[in-house]
Amino acid sequence: MLTKSSNKGLLQGRARILTHLTLVALSIPAILPMVWMIATSFKTDKQIFATEGHESALYLLKHMIPHPFYWKNYPAAIHAIPLEIYLRNSLRLCLFNVVGAVLSSAVVAYGFARLEFKGKNVLFMIMISTMALPGQVTMIPVFVVFRWLGWYGSYLPLTVPAFFGNAFFIFLLTQFYKSLPGDLSEAARIDGANEWTIFARVMLPLAKPALATCALFQFLATWNDFFGPLIYINDVRKYPLAYGLQQFLSNHGSEWARLMAASTLFVLPVIVLFFFAQRTFIEGIATTGGKN
Amino acid sequence: MGNLATATVVVRVTTCTESRYSNVLVLRFENTLSKQLRSNLVGYAFVGPWIIGFLVFTAFPFLSSIYLSFNRYNIVKPPVWVGLQNYSTLFHDDPQFRQALLVTLRFAFCSVPMSIVAGVCLALLLNQKVRGLSIYRTLFFLPSIVPTVASATIFLWLFNPEIGLINQILSLFHIQGPAWLLDTKWAPWSLIFMSLWGVGNSMVIYLAGLKDVPTYLYEAALIDGANSLQRLRHVTLPMLTPVIFFNLVMGVIGSFQYFTEAYMMTKGGPEDATLYYALYLFMRAWRYLDMGYASALAWVLFAVVMSITLLLFRSQKKWVHYGS
Structure with missing residues (x-):
């Protein structure tokens, strides 16, 4: 045992090779769908249908790689969606949702983490349990209310709720604030700062990593949101990308090359974001999921 | 409840700060305002956005969906009470x-x-x-x-x-x-x-x-x-x-x-x-x-x-x- 741990604890010999083989074998199904999406997006329709009915392995393998590299599916997809308008809509929705959800959750979480008030624990328990409440139970009356307010067809139903805090973020930020040392805010309190100043000047800057996690998750949630636009948006010019892509699918269901080009464009920002913020992603998921 | 009543008085008084007299009043009230009450108010102010959101987007819809489930309702016309018919x-x-x-x-x-x-x-x-x-x-x-x-x-x-x-x-x-x-x-x-x-x-x-x-x-x-x-x-x-x-x-x-x-x-x-x-x-x-x-x-x-x-x-x- 001692020799094992002195060797940096790395697995040895056959066990190591076996582990690597398993991991590589499992990586293939994980990554192949996306590779296939990108490969298809660079093929002509002729190439896509060339393999139909062929069963020779060599022939199939040869036709998996696009040849020649046909990039014109991209301009075609951008033109057909129309990407520019939908992208602007998506980014606008993301901006409002990220700002609204992060700011409001930061304020609320500070109250739960650092302030004492009557009924705090009960309210916190209620907030936690709303995370498990299926959205289906509330969505019909919420829809009725928004329609009654005359908000149907506008972005308000998709943005306003974000400004009232998100239970997941409040939970995550509460945990984070609690983990910060109390000395700093005590010092500020002695200097005569009120709670808002302590929150805005002392705690908020310290919470940047946790706020970044929330911003990232909210961006993804809004970028991916399909159901909201499905029930609230009825004007083609107001579609966000996720909904636009689905519309493209239902109108051009068999144009696989263009569909895959559109999907690639839709996934690309998320993948880029992931590589820039990998740690924020993984730590965020680990804390929201694991530390209950 | 009593605490809350005092709180509303304070809020009302602070809104008319033009007169000196009310300023004195505010001071007196603030002194009597117990520390506990003030910290309660500050706390509610911070979690307020969530409480409002919870009431409007969760609690109220949650309860009204029970009511709707006993009605025939197509959104265009007002709901019609049908009792347990939907469930049966x-x-x-x-x-x-x-x-x-x-x-x-x-x-x-x-x-x-x-x-x-x-x-x-x-x-x-x-x-x-x-x-x-x-x-x-x-x-x-x-x-x-x-x-x-x-x-x-x-x-x-x-x-x-x-x-x-x-x-x-x-x-x-x-x-x-x-x-x-x-x-x-x-x-x-x-x-x-x-x-x-x-x-x-x-x-x-x-x-x-x-x-x-x-x-x-x-x-x-x-x-x-x-x-x-x-x-x-x-x-x-x-x-x-x-x-x-x-x-x-x-x-x-x-x-x-x-x-x-x-x-x-x-x-x-x-x-x-x-x-x-x-x-x-x-x-x-x-x-x-x-x-x-x-x-x-x-x-x-x-x-x-x-x-x-x-x-x-x-x-x-x-x-x-x-x-x-």
């Missing part, structure tokens, strides 16, 4: 409801345990000290961040019976693949397989759980002469049960909200084989504008989810180990 139709006269419940429960019972096993196994593999760990972790995690709309499109293409990648690969082994999403028997399984593709998300949670297992437990097990399988069975897995429990509960709740994939890929077909509960509820509410009936569906969903969750929580004592 639902239980006695709606084969689609039964089908939706069945399809969803089957999805939950297959996909949730399968993704737990897959996620735990992947996490265990990655928890070993091998080179290139972060690369593997990235590869497994990446699928779970692909937006659902995109992954549904991609899998629609992969599952294509004639030229989809899956059947092409199967044909290399001279296997005639099924029609997947177009086949009544295979369509639900296609979606279950697809859900496993996103297992990287829970894998990350398990991985964090594994990192939290204190090393002294392993050392103690080693001293007791436990082999690696015994350590897995008696140390690692028990320590992981709280995380598994969390994923189990969230997975079951998630199954009842499974919507986008089914809406985009099968629209509930073929022959209602993939008519998931959330999809049926959506169609009732927004296709047929049966908002009252859909509210009854929502309440049955809530009851079912709550009972399963309760059962799971009840079972917790038997198998979930919360560390000392």
Whole structure:
């Protein structure tokens, strides 16, 4: 045992090779769908249908790689969606949702983490349990209310709720604030700062990593949101990308090359974001999921 | 209550600060204002946005959906009270409801345990000290961040019976693949397989759980002469049960909200084989504008989810180990 741990604890010999083989074998199904999406997006329709009915392995393998590299599916997809308008809509929705959800959750979480008030624990328990409440139970009356307010067809139903805090973020930020040392805010309190100043000047800057996690998750949630636009948006010019892509699918269901080009464009920002913020992603998921 | 009354007085007085007299009043009130009350007010001010949001977007809709479930309501005309009619139709006269419940429960019972096993196994593999760990972790995690709309499109293409990648690969082994999403028997399984593709998300949670297992437990097990399988069975897995429990509960709740994939890929077909509960509820509410009936569906969903969750929580004592 001692020799094992002195060797940096790395697995040895056959066990190591076996582990690597398993991991590589499992990586293939994980990554192949996306590779296939990108490969298809660079093929002509002729190439896509060339393999139909062929069963020779060599022939199939040869036709998996696009040849020649046909990039014109991209301009075609951008033109057909129309990407520019939908992208602007998506980014606008993301901006409002990220700002609204992060700011409001930061304020609320500070109250739960650092302030004492009557009924705090009960309210916190209620907030936690709303995370498990299926959205289906509330969505019909919420829809009725928004329609009654005359908000149907506008972005308000998709943005306003974000400004009232998100239970997941409040939970995550509460945990984070609690983990910060109390000395700093005590010092500020002695200097005569009120709670808002302590929150805005002392705690908020310290919470940047946790706020970044929330911003990232909210961006993804809004970028991916399909159901909201499905029930609230009825004007083609107001579609966000996720909904636009689905519309493209239902109108051009068999144009696989263009569909895959559109999907690639839709996934690309998320993948880029992931590589820039990998740690924020993984730590965020680990804390929201694991530390209950 | 008395505290609150004093508070409103203070607020009213502070609003008319033009006169000097009121300033004096404010001072006097502030002195009498107990520290406790003030800290309560500050606290409510901070959590206020959430309280308002909770009342408007959760509590009120939650209660009014009970009311709506006893009405016939198509949104255009005002609701008409029909008593228990929606519920009796639902239980006695709606084969689609039964089908939706069945399809969803089957999805939950297959996909949730399968993704737990897959996620735990992947996490265990990655928890070993091998080179290139972060690369593997990235590869497994990446699928779970692909937006659902995109992954549904991609899998629609992969599952294509004639030229989809899956059947092409199967044909290399001279296997005639099924029609997947177009086949009544295979369509639900296609979606279950697809859900496993996103297992990287829970894998990350398990991985964090594994990192939290204190090393002294392993050392103690080693001293007791436990082999690696015994350590897995008696140390690692028990320590992981709280995380598994969390994923189990969230997975079951998630199954009842499974919507986008089914809406985009099968629209509930073929022959209602993939008519998931959330999809049926959506169609009732927004296709047929049966908002009252859909509210009854929502309440049955809530009851079912709550009972399963309760059962799971009840079972917790038997198998979930919360560390000392």
